[in-house]
Amino acid sequence: MVLSRATDSDGSIHSTFASRYVQESLPRFQMPERSIPKDAAYQIISDELMLDGNPRLNLASFVTTWMEPECDKLIMQAINKNYVDMDEYPVTTELQNRCVNIIANLFNAPLSNEEEAVGVGTVGSSEAIMLAGLAFKRKWQNKRKAEGKPYDKPNIVTGANVQVCWEKFARYFEVELKEVKLRKDYYIMDPVKAVEMVDENTICVAAILGSTYNGEFEDVKLLNDLLLQKNKETGWDTPIHVDAASGGFIAPFLYPDLEWDFRLPLVKSINVSGHKYGLVYAGIGWVIWRAKQDLPEELIFHINYLGADQPTFTLNFSKGASQIIAQYYQLIRLGFEGYRNIMSNCAANAKALADGLVRTGRFDILSKEVGVPLVAFSLKDNSKHDEYEIADHLRRYGWIVPAYTMAPDAQQVTLLRVVVREDFNRSLAERLVRDIEKVLHELDALPSKLVTEVTASLVESHPELKEVKDIDIDSTKLNSCHVFNEVLNSQKAVKAWKKFVAQKANRVC
C-alpha cells in the first residue's frame, strides 16, 4: 500500500482537473518512473474510457450487459476471491457444483435423483468447447489404440457456420475441421450431408443450437437419428456434441418439447455460455458431460491444493469467483418461471422488431421464429447501397449493428444482425426501426456506393477531369466529352467496379 508522500498535499493537486497529471499524456509504451495519486489515476482512466462504446447499445453481442444491483453487490464482494482456491472457499466451490447440477438437469442428463453431474465452470464457451473436444479426441485415440488402428488424423464434422472457437480448437489441438458448406436459404448445417462426411477418423459431430449468423437451431434430432443408423452400419460409434452457447438457455424455456439435449442418446456433451442467455456478465461458461465415462479419467488432474485433493479439468487455473456466484444468483433468483418470462419477452421483442422491418418493405428476414431471439435481415435490393453502409450510418445514432457476409458457400449474402438481449425493450426496438428508416432515407439520397467508388478512382487516375467544363452541365453533354468517355470505358473504371463487387469472406462472432 503506497502511502501518500509529503508533496501530495501540495495545493495545486487538490482539484483533480487542475492537477498537473491531467496535462501530461498518459504513458503508452514505458512504465512511468513516478507514482501518481490514486484519485488522479482513477479520473484519468475513467475519462479516457468514456470514449468506449456504451455496452447496452451494442446490439451485436449476445453477452449480458445488465444485472440487478443486488447481484452487482455480490460480484463486488467476491472480486478478491481466487476461484481455484477450493479448500479456502468451499462455499464458492459448492455453488459451482450446484450450478453444474442444475444445468445438467435442465439438459435432461440421465442422472439419478441425488447424483452429482459431470461438468465444470469455464471462462466461456471457447474453453468449454476445447475441453469437450479434448475429451472426444482422447476417447477416440484410446479406442483406436485398443483396436490397433492409426490415430494420428482425427477430424471433427461441423457446419461452416461454426463460431471461430471451433477453428481455434482444430488448429491448436491438431484436429482436422471438416465443414459442411451452407447454401442460399439454408444457413445451417445439413444433417444429411454431415452424416455423409463422417468417417472412421471423426471424433465427433458438432451441432449448433443457435447459429451465430441467424440464431437458427440445427436439427439435432435428425442428426442423431441419421448417425445412429450410420453407426449401426459402420460400428464407429461416432458421438455428437451440441454447441448450445446461446441456445442452451433458450430452448428449455421456450421450446421444452424440442429434443436436442441428452434426451438424444448420441449427445455426449453440451456447452452453454453463462454470459449469454444465462444472464451473467462476460466471463463464464459451462460444459456438461452425459456421464462419467464420457470424460476420460487421464485428463483430470488431481491437485494437492492447500492440503486437500481435488480433481480439476480446465485450461485456466486462477480466475475470479464473481461470475460463478452471479450465475447461481440468477438461477435461484429467477427460477424456471423467471427465465421463461425473460426469454418470452425477448422473443416477443424480436418479433416486433422483425415485423417493423418487414413493414418498411425493404428487407428480407433471414432469422427464423424458432431460435435464439435475434433478427437477421438483409436488403432486398443491395445494388445501390449495402448492409455495411446501413451499419455505418446507424453508428451515428449510437447503435452498433454489425453487417456480415454469410459463411461459405453462401458468402454472396450480406446481412445485418440485431441480438435481442434481456435489456432490449419494446421502446428501444421501435426506436431502432425508426432510426433504420431514417438511415434508408439518407442513403437513398446519396449516390450509390458503386458510383462513388468509380468516381473516386477516376479522379485519382485522371486529375485533369476536374478541369473539363462540360462535365458539370448535364449528363447528355457528358457523352460528348471525349476524355470522360474514354476514361469511363478504360481499365481503371472496370477495375474499380470489380473491386467493389468482390466480397471478402469475413467471420462473424
Added chain:
Amino acid sequence: MVLPTAAESDNPANSCMFASRYMQSPLPRFRMPEKSIPKDAAYQIINDELMLDGNPRLNLASFVTTWMEPECDKLMMSAVNKNYVDMDEYPVTTDLQNRCVNMIARLFHAEVEDGDQAVGCATVGSSEAIMLAGLAFKRKWQNKRKAQGKPYDKPNIVTGSNVQVCWEKFARYFEVELKEVKLREGYYVMDPKKAAEMVDENTICVCAILGSTYNGEFEDVKMLNDLLVQKNKETGWNTPIHVDAASGGFIAPFLYPDLEWDFRLPLVRSINVSGHKYGLVYAGVGWVVWRSKQDLPEELIFHINYLGADQPTFTLNFSKGASQIIGQYYQLIRLGFEGYKLIMENCRTNARYLTEILEKTGRFTILSKDVGVPVVAFSLKDKSLGHDEYEISDHLRKFGWVVPAYTMAPDAQHVLLLRVVVREDFSRTLAERLAHNIEEVLHEFEALHPKITKVVKEILVTEDEKNDQVEAKENSKKTHENRRRGRQARHPDSVDKTKGIC
C-alpha cells in the same frame, strides 16, 4: 428484468428479510427452482452462505492479490459489463491492453523499437499464457522439422520437476512429452546443467522458472542460457528458452534489476507473468510477451472480422470481462516504477522479518532464499516430535490463518514444508501475529508430551492390531484402519504423481 408480481409485494411477511419464507426453505442444489424469489432475498441468502468461505486476506497460501485501492475497485466495477473481446466496440479498453503489453515487454527488455507495438497479449492467467507460449514453440519446432524432412511427432519440453501444474496440463493436453529434471535435498530448483544434458533434437524449449512455487527461488536462467548457447553451437538444434516468471516477473525488475533473466539473454524467446500475483491485480489476468514478431508463428493468429473490423487474436479464451485489464493499467500508471519498487521492498522486508522470527525459535529450517519471491518456506528441524507440518497447518487454521503444508517435488518428496506468501497486504504487524501464533501451536504440541505419547500410541496400536485380527470379519475393521490411515494418507510415500502444488 423481472418485475415483482402483485403477490410478492402484498404479503408484509416478505418485507422483513429474515422473516420471509425464503429463509426457511433450503436452497436448491440439483434442480432449478420453479418460482422466482425477490432479489433482496436472493442476495441475502447467498451472502449469508458465503460468510462461511475463508477470508481471502488471511489466505497465506496464495500469491494472488486480495486487496486493491477503492478507486480501482470503482473502475473495475464500472467495467464489469464490458466484454473485453468486443475490440471494435471498446477501442479504449483494447488500447489499454496494448499499452500494458508494451510496458511489460519493455520492463523485460524485449527487442522492440521505440514507438512500436510489442508482441504479446493479455490472458486469463499464467495457465493460458503458458499454453499459448508452448503452442508457439511447438508450432515453430514442427515447421522447422518439416522443412528439414525429419519426424515431428514426438515433441518434448525440459523443465524442473518443481514446475507448476499448468505445465503438466500443457504437456498432457497438447501431447508434448514432459522431461523433468529431478530435484534433490538442499537443491530445490532445476539444475541448469542437468537440463541442458536432457535437451535432444525433439525438445521444443527449455522452461526455467523465475520464482519456484515451492520456495520462491529464482532459477539461474543466465547459466542455462550460456550452457544452451554452447550446446546449440555443437548440435545446431537452436533450442530456445521460455521463462515462467508467473510470480517473479514483477519482483526481479524492481528488486534485482541487475539479475539477467529476461530478454537480455539471447535464447529467451517468450516470458509469461501473472498480473494477478505481484502485478497487484485481482484474480483473472496474466500476460505473455514474445521477444519479437518472428517468435510467434503467423498461422496461429486468427483474424476475426469482429463487428466489421479486422483484428488479430491469439488466445484460448474469447469473451471475458474487461475489468482486470483496466485494473492492471491502473496499477502500472498509479504506482509507476517507484511505487512497485517500494511495495516489493516492503514485502521483502516483511519476509525477512518473518524469517528471522522463525529462525529465532530454533525449531525451523528455512528453505526459501533471500533472493527470490517474498515467500517464507520452512520445515521442522526435529521430526521426532511426532507432529509434522500438516498438523501445524491444521492448528493454525484455528487462529484463522491458512498456511499450507506440502511435500517437495520429486526426488525430494520426503521433505515437508510450510509456505507463507508475503503479499502487499501482509503487514509487519500481521507477520508478528503469525509468528506468535506459530509459537503457540508449538507449545500446544509440547504440552501433549510427544515422546511419551508416541510410545503410548505404539502400545495401543499393537493392541489394536491384535483386536483387528479378532474382528477381521466384522465391519468395524474399516474404522480402525481409517483412524490410522487418516494420518498416513498424507504421508509422503502415498503422494500421487499426478498431484502438484500451486
